[in-house]
Ligand SMILES: [Zn+2]
């Protein structure tokens with residue numbers, strides 16, 4: 001499988017070639033500071049190679065990510081030497097897990113001399129550990145969204161994107177926005193609110209469970225790690241834990257807030273396991289969370305959920321819709337925009353046309369890998385193409401591949417209890433009554449090296465996870 005082939009503009013930033021994002025092979029290895037937005041396979045290309053590991057061993061070379069990402073990466077034996085290798089890299093300060101919404105100054109090795117940038121990780125609302133990277137140097141401010149599901153309301157409460165108090169609404173000037181364009185297509189112009197989709201699905205689930213003890217729910221995610229937030233929401237509504245297999249349990253038990261919602265005991269009506277014996281003699285409703293099917297449906301027949309027999313498919317996109325992307329651009333008003341992903345079955349020309357058709361803000365269009373760079377004007381494009389369905393899956397995932405066998409994690413690994421930011425932060429004023437803050441203190445980072453600017457940051461991490469209420473326009 002050719003993971004990452006659609007991430008056409010992943011790799012080094014054109015303005016700061018030492019900074020390389022979500023692509024770790026070939027000439028990319030000439031960069032000196034590497035960044036991983038989240039642990040999905042189309043963003044990890046090269047992390048499995050000896051060449052990248054060798055590069056990482058060189059003085060000053062580091063890989064940065066959100067603090068939960070190493071936990072998830074550890075479930076894929078091939079990356080960075082597997083779980084033991086990842087742990088070692090964190091200990092020696094080569095893999096730097098960072099908390100979201102805190103600005104740190106990092107040193108970027110360069111010739112003839114290193115330079116410093118301020119880095120802020122912002123919640124991307126895509127999957128556990130997913131973040132956007134905000135880079136600020138003296139001369140440039142660059143925002144890279146990775147994969148994201150972000151509404152303007154989410155952006156409005158991200159203080160690191162604003163000058164002065166949030167209430168002023170004064171957005172920092174962004175020189176270059178690298179944006180998740182997975183659904184930059186007319187066929188994905190609008191997605192239903194995730195809250196509405198969830199509530200409709202909950203009604204089906206409730207009615208199914210009401211019928212008796214042998215009525216079970218089987219959950220299917222769009223990716224190995226994707227919709228974990230749903231597990232918590234289901235627990236909140238039904239007070240039943242979700243049965244998961246041992247490998248998944250060992251990952252989840254390291255994530256504050258999630259560990260209490262999963263179980264190794266099969267005597268629960270909710271299952272995210274792959275054990276056929278769990279469903280033997282049961283009446284099972286399979287709940288599949290996905291969004292690609294929605295883009296393929298005829299506009300007039302679209303609904304947040306689709307029920308067919310014993311299958312309930314819920315439109316629960318992990319990526320921003322075209323409208324959400326356009327609104328993000330209009331809000332941030334970046335000088336230049338680079339779409340990072342080529343939607344399946346679409347050309348980059350179509351991406352460009354889809355953006356211009358919805359954006360009010362005029363920006364420089366930069367598809368630097370294809371060598372396209374120019375100011376978009378109405379005249380330069382032929383808009384109004386009728387939407388056509390996208391192909392394939394929304395993420396290059398491996399949910400169909402069985403999880404590898406792993407050794408049991410011992411108790412000394414409790415330091416892996418990093419934070420989990422499943423969704424963008426709502427404003428404190430509007431969500432305080434509904435948010436829940438879990439702080440896991442006392443974690444042991446003493447074994448990390450004393451590299452200034454990294455281990456210091458990690459040692460000072462507040463392991464904070466804010467569980468948000470559903471968002472009005474964003475859901476989830
Ligand atoms: Zn992803």
Ligand SMILES: [Zn+2]
Pocket residue numbers: 243244266270271272273274275278
């Ligand atoms: Zn089960």
